[in-house]
Amino acid sequence: MTSWTLLIIAALTATGFFVGQAKAQGLRNAGTASLHSLPAYHGLLMASMALAAAGITTLAVAAIAGPNSLVMPAAAALLGTGAIAASYRIITRDFRARNRFEFFVMLVLIACSAVAVLTTVGIVFSVLFESLAFFSEVSPIEFLFGTHWAPTSTPPSFGLIPLLAGTLLITFIAIVVAGPLGLLSAIYMAEYSSRKMRGVLKPMLEILAGVPTVVLGFFAALTVAPLVRNAGESLGLNVASESALAAGLVMGMMIVPLISSLSDDIINAVPQALRDGSYAMGATKSETIKRVVLPAALPGIVSAFMLAISRAIGETMIVVMAAGLAANLTFNPLAAVTTITVQIATLLVGDQEFDSAKTLSAFALGFVLFCFTLVLNYIALRIVQRYREQYD
Amino acid sequence: MDASPQMPTLSKVPRILNERETKIVASDVNVYYGEKQAIKNLSIDIPDRAVSAFIGPSGCGKSTFLRTINRMNDTIDGCRVTGDILVDGKNIYDRDLDVVQLRARVGMVFQKPNPFPKSIFENVAYGPRIHGIAKSKADLEEIVVNSLKKASLFEEVKDRLDHSGTSLSGGQQQRLCIARAIAVNPEIILMDEPCSALDPIASARIEELIDEIRQNYCIIIVTHSMQQAARVSQLTAFFHLGDLVEFGDTDEMFTTPKDKRTQDYITGRFG
Ligand SMILES: Nc1ncnc2c1ncn2[C@@H]1O[C@H](COP(=O)(O)OP(=O)(O)OP(=O)(O)O)[C@@H](O)[C@H]1O
Ligand SMILES: [Mg+2]
Numbered sequence: 001m002t003s004w005t006l007l008i009i010a011a012l013t014a015t016g017f018f019v020g021q022a023k024a025q026g027l028r029n030a031g032t033a034s035l036h037s038l039p040a041y042h043g044l045l046m047a048s049m050a051l052a053a054a055g056i057t058t059l060a061v062a063a064i065a066g067p068n069s070l071v072m073p074a075a076a077a078l079l080g081t082g083a084i085a086a087s088y089r090i091i092t093r094d095f096r097a098r099n100r101f102e103f104f105v106m107l108v109l110i111a112c113s114a115v116a117v118l119t120t121v122g123i124v125f126s127v128l129f130e131s132l133a134f135f136s137e138v139s140p141i142e143f144l145f146g147t148h149w150a151p152t153s154t155p156p157s158f159g160l161i162p163l164l165a166g167t168l169l170i171t172f173i174a175i176v177v178a179g180p181l182g183l184l185s186a187i188y189m190a191e192y193s194s195r196k197m198r199g200v201l202k203p204m205l206e207i208l209a210g211v212p213t214v215v216l217g218f219f220a221a222l223t224v225a226p227l228v229r230n231a232g233e234s235l236g237l238n239v240a241s242e243s244a245l246a247a248g249l250v251m252g253m254m255i256v257p258l259i260s261s262l263s264d265d266i267i268n269a270v271p272q273a274l275r276d277g278s279y280a281m282g283a284t285k286s287e288t289i290k291r292v293v294l295p296a297a298l299p300g301i302v303s304a305f306m307l308a309i310s311r312a313i314g315e316t317m318i319v320v321m322a323a324g325l326a327a328n329l330t331f332n333p334l335a336a337v338t339t340i341t342v343q344i345a346t347l348l349v350g351d352q353e354f355d356s357a358k359t360l361s362a363f364a365l366g367f368v369l370f371c372f373t374l375v376l377n378y379i380a381l382r383i384v385q386r387y388r389e390q391y392d
Numbered sequence: 393m394d395a396s397p398q399m400p401t402l403s404k405v406p407r408i409l410n411e412r413e414t415k416i417v418a419s420d421v422n423v424y425y426g427e428k429q430a431i432k433n434l435s436i437d438i439p440d441r442a443v444s445a446f447i448g449p450s451g452c453g454k455s456t457f458l459r460t461i462n463r464m465n466d467t468i469d470g471c472r473v474t475g476d477i478l479v480d481g482k483n484i485y486d487r488d489l490d491v492v493q494l495r496a497r498v499g500m501v502f503q504k505p506n507p508f509p510k511s512i513f514e515n516v517a518y519g520p521r522i523h524g525i526a527k528s529k530a531d532l533e534e535i536v537v538n539s540l541k542k543a544s545l546f547e548e549v550k551d552r553l554d555h556s557g558t559s560l561s562g563g564q565q566q567r568l569c570i571a572r573a574i575a576v577n578p579e580i581i582l583m584d585e586p587c588s589a590l591d592p593i594a595s596a597r598i599e600e601l602i603d604e605i606r607q608n609y610c611i612i613i614v615t616h617s618m619q620q621a622a623r624v625s626q627l628t629a630f631f632h633l634g635d636l637v638e639f640g641d642t643d644e645m646f647t648t649p650k651d652k653r654t655q656d657y658i659t660g661r662f663g
Contacts, residue, residue: 195469273506274506275467277508277569280462280495280573281573282493282495283518283522295510296509
């Protein structure tokens with residue numbers, strides 16, 4: 001029945017357009033005074049009315065009687081035709097179809113943005129409910145402050161702290177690597193490089209940004225991790241074959257393009273007039289950058305860093321492949337660690353019954369992660385807002 | 393170079409030049425943007441301790457020539473300058489000239505006020521800091537306060553020196569930029585349409601200010617307002633399509649222009 005209904009709605013919409021347009025065209029040809037709106041607007045308005053009436057009816061009937069009911073196409077056809085008939089009568093010379101149509105444009109736009117908002121809300125609630133189920137089995141205190149993570153052992157223990165520590169450690173390493181690299185290359189691209197050089201560099205960085213994280217992951221596991229290990233061993237250090245350092249380094253490379261390309265845009269947005277002002281005072285290029293351009297761009301750069309951090313926190317593949325699964329509570333970058341995202345992935349992979357504390361803990365982890373990145377993004381947004389106000 | 397028959401033969405050396413020292417001597421200056429020539433064989437002597445106004449229709453090269461004097465054209469891709477410009481007898485296009493130092497001696501105020509997004513104090517302290525002019529903190533404070541006073545802005549901002557320079561009104565911002573420029577004690581101040589973004593009252597204050605400080609500086613102001621040129625300047629230069637048509641005493645130029653083009657422009661027949 002669904003396909004029939006869709007066909008009917010489409011037909012009614014098209015009919016609405018042509019009927020409305022034809023009536024308005026008729027009025028236009030008949031009289032001497034001009035129409036308020038062009039015939040096409042009358043057509044569009046009538047089409048929107050038909051679409052809205054038939055569409056809403058369909059959804060309502062489907063909700064009440066189920067999508068297989070014969071009522072659905074019938075009701076859609078009836079109300080759609082009704083809408084056309086009703087709006088046929090109100091088309092006059094003075095009818096402001098052009099202004100009324102704006103309303104439908106707005107409705108469509110609202111509907112589109114609502115999709116994203118509703119999706120977010122849906123995700124939050126589903127994660128929240130599963131987390132609550134988890135917390136009815138494991139106390140939140142134990143989860144949030146426990147220092148031992150072993151969901152598969154008997155009895156299992158769900159202490160978040162080692163995962164949080166691992167996540168922060170790897171993220172920290174990544175930012176230490178990517179922050180200076182990204183920012184300095186952004187400064188080079190924005191202020192020093194010739195236009196030709198920039199035309200080469202920027203696409204290269206964007207290619208790096210486009211490398212799938214799985215690929216980066218096995219680059220980390222097969223190339224960087226052994227490299228780190230050999231380097232460590234030649235210095236007499238004991239390095240695990242899967243180390244936080246290797247994962248952090250590669251993750252840093254992953255977010256370099258993010259930081260550099262955002263910072264580059266931000267630095268370019270600093271008005272040229274400020275640079276000119278500084279040069280005219282006799283400042284050199286690096287003085288101008290240090291004292292005028294970077295301070296002016298700082299809020300934007302900070303928010304670029306925040307975005308990069310939340311990207312790093314959410315990253316899974318590289319860590320799965322390069323940092324291991326051992327939930328060690330350590331801040332030693334040479335040891336194997338694991339992160340929140342990796343544990344979520346491993347907990348939910350394979351056949352699992354969906355109501356054990358073990359699988360439910362994945363949702364609790366997800367919820368923690370979500371709160372974490374939410375706060376970071378919120379801070380980043382607030383900073384950007386302040387930054388926007390600045391040049392006006 | 394097109395040797396057009398009506399190449400300007402410079403009027404007799406302006407009276408005022410005999411009374412004052414010459415600060416800037418430009419001879420045979422050409423400026424190109426890529427292939428396009430924006431200044432053609434321009435020669436001019438600009439006196440010290442006076443205000444010289446540059447007038448002329450839009451696109452005639454006033455800003456371009458102004459920017460050759462502090463070598464701001466260096467920052468523009470594809471801009472090329474030939475000829476000599478001497479400041480105090482020294483060629484500023486010499487290979488061994490320190491541009492950074494030149495710009496400390498030649499201050500500039502822009503069309504649109506461009507205070508840095510820093511505090512009022514830091515805006516004025518910018519130049520003294522980068523050039524290491526102040527010997528102590530107290531010294532720096534004194535320089536800032538004096539510069540703000542000279543720019544007749546101090547009274548309005550004295551109890552909010554730590555507020556952002558961008559929080560001031562347009563006219564105040566422009567005076568802040570003037571204070572910033574004079575804080576490094578320049579000898580020359582270039583102003584490119586400093587009042588064009590301001591209302592008449594704010595403009596009048598800037599004009600007053602220019603008049604007050606002109607005894608101590610060589611000031612060049614680009615303006616589109618004949619009245620402003622007449623009010624603030626002692627000398628006026630009229631530019632047309634990259635040529636310097638006429639340069640002389642302001643009063644004379646506005647009463648008895650020598651060139652037909654000058655006359656047409658100042659009487660508003662083209663522009
Ligand atoms: N950065 C640039 N690149 C290329 N051409 C330029 C550049 N700046 C100026 N020009 C050209 O040089 C000529 C002179 O420009 P300039 O800005 O000096 O004129 P102006 O007299 O200051 O005009 P206005 O009164 O409108 O400010 C113009 O034809 C302009 O198009
Ligand atoms: Mg100009």
